[in-house]
Amino acid sequence: MKITFLGTGTSQGIPIIGSDHPVCLSDNPKDKRLRVSVLVEWDNYSIVVDCGPDFRQQMLNAKVSRIDGIIFTHEHADHTMGLDDIRPFFFKQGDIPIYAHKRVLKALRKRFDYIFKTENKYPGAPNVIQKRIKNKPFTIGDLEVVPVKGHHNALQVFGFRFRDFAYLTDMKTLKNKEVDKLRNLDVLVVNALREKPHPSHFNLEEALDFISEVKPKRAYLTHISHHLGFHDNVQQNLPENVFLAYDNLEINI
Numbered sequence: 001m002k003i004t005f006l007g008t009g010t011s012q013g014i015p016i017i018g019s020d021h022p023v024c025l026s027d028n029p030k031d032k033r034l035r036v037s038v039l040v041e042w043d044n045y046s047i048v049v050d051c052g053p054d055f056r057q058q059m060l061n062a063k064v065s066r067i068d069g070i071i072f073t074h075e076h077a078d079h080t081m082g083l084d085d086i087r088p089f090f091f092k093q094g095d096i097p098i099y100a101h102k103r104v105l106k107a108l109r110k111r112f113d114y115i116f117k118t119e120n121k122y123p124g125a126p127n128v129i130q131k132r133i134k135n136k137p138f139t140i141g142d143l144e145v146v147p148v149k150g151h152h153n154a155l156q157v158f159g160f161r162f163r164d165f166a167y168l169t170d171m172k173t174l175k176n177k178e179v180d181k182l183r184n185l186d187v188l189v190v191n192a193l194r195e196k197p198h199p200s201h202f203n204l205e206e207a208l209d210f211i212s213e214v215k216p217k218r219a220y221l222t223h224i225s226h227h228l229g230f231h232d233n234v235q236q237n238l239p240e241n242v243f244l245a246y247d248n249l250e251i252n253i
């Protein structure tokens with residue numbers, strides 16, 4: 001299985017428009033972060049987790065020519081607003097499956113009403129196949145996907161386990177029985193916003209505590225704010241099996 005970090009930034013992306021914060025002005029490509037998303041590839045399948053406003057650029061950067069579906073963690077704009085840009089895939093492949101909690105599907109139907117229209121639909125609009133996720137395993141091809149439920153402040157969000165890889169973003173709290181789904185991982189990806197606490201995201205300390213509890217072989221941090229600091233400085237101070245993810249990083253599992 002191959003994982004590509006398509007974006008590792010928090011909701012505004014880094015640099016932030018108009019910001020003169022030193023991290024936003026950094027020349028290091030590892031300090032430039034598109035909105036958070038990963039590409040998961042195995043056998044002949046490729047799926048994307050979340051589809052934010054940078055989706056088009058991310059598909060171009062990673063040279064993705066086909067997708068077998070999009071899985072959504074939750075409905076916030078930084079995770080969903082690229083849905084219109086599935087059109088090139090739809091024109092080539094036909095209807096694109098989207099996997100999401102029923103509340104997220106409802107939000108997408110409202111936001112992208114023209115995509116979900118069944119009558120007098122504009123011919124250039126894409127079609128999707130709605131696949132509702134509950135908190136139980138489902139399959140894409142031969143791959144089992146295990147949802148991991150958590151909360152982003154009061155909002156329910158899903159992370160996902162694919163074999164020995166798990167991807168969690170926008171988490172603040174998880175119940176023990178959900179954490180139990182994350183045993184014996186090779187790689188855990190988890191959100192770490194900044195050092196200061198935040199009401200809806202793990203800060204760095206909470207993310208590191210969570211990693212110590214889950215005990216994956218390796219962990220990568222994502223959904224990063226410019227307030228966390230320069231990539232190279234932050235990396236120096238992390239435990240030896242924890243890495244700050246950066247855009248376009250590829251890992252094989």
Ligand SMILES: [Zn+2]
Pocket residue numbers: 010011036076078079170223
């Ligand atoms: Zn987010």
